[in-house]
Amino acid sequence: MSAYHPDDMTLMNYAAGSLSIPQALAVSVHLCFCHECRDLVKNFNHLGGALLETIKPASTEDDAFDALMATLEPHDHSHVPKVKMEATETGRITQHFHNPLLRYLPAPLAELPWQRQTKEISKFDLTSLLGIKGFQIALQKINAGAKVPNHTHKGFEYTVVLSGGFSDELGVYHEGDFIARDTSHNHSPTALQNEDCICLTVLNAPLKFTGWQRVFNPFMAWH
Structure with missing residues (x-):
């Protein structure tokens, strides 16, 4: 099970x-690995459907918007029914x-x-x-034990670990983990020693x- 997830918002x-x-x-790639986040997405969908049935279409007042956001408070899930997801016999829920x-991939990861x-x-x-346009979407492979040069971000970066794992100043990440970074972060990811990340x-x-x-900026820039 993933240990790092997208935030509730x-x-x-x-x-x-x-x-x-x-x-x-x-996010959808992370959901392939994480039943907890799939449950939350399903519950948000259920809440959204229920709210659409109760909210007056003509209401545009600020207090109505505040009431809606209070109803959708993302940090309190105690009242939300959970949807049970079953794992496979091997315990690898991603197989489902x-x-x-x-x-989009022309070959398996190892053969790209x-x-x-x-x-x-x-x-x-x-x-x-x-x-x-306006984004870079890529698969990155870091050799086992190798270190990405220290960097910050000019915008945001979402990372989902597909295989192997890496660590940085804020944690250790494994298959399925979702990591969000932005201009406030300065880090140097290092692949774990046992396999490529x-x-x-x-x-x-x-x-x-x-x-x-x-x-390294000219070598790692967008092309």
Whole structure:
């Protein structure tokens, strides 16, 4: 089971269909691994349907909006019925769910035509395949034990671990984990020692490498 998840507001926006396509892709990939977040999305959908039946269409007053948001308070799920999800015999619940990435990949992860960015970091760019502008959507592969240069972000970055794992200054992440970073974060992800780490990454602005590692900016910039 995943240990790191999208926040409740992100899941609520996903359920409402208000995320951008790249953001929604990252969340949907995480949902393939995480029954807890699938439960929350289903419950947000149930709540949304119930609210549509009770809210007066003509009401646009500020107090009506505040009342709606109070009803959807994302941090209190005690009143929400849970939807039970069953795991497979092997315990890998992901086997029950279709990964939306599969339709865009020309080959299994190990056989993709990876583009080398540094000696130990490679990328498979999905941006052009998806026809999306204003974002970079890519698979990133970090060799086992390798370290990504220290960097911050000019916008936001969503990362979903597909295989292997990595650590940074804020935690250790494994298959299925969802990690959100923005301009307030400065970190240096390091792949775990036992296997290569492959992640889906979604950015709305390039990374910004810091210190002497700024020399990596031309090599890691968007193309």
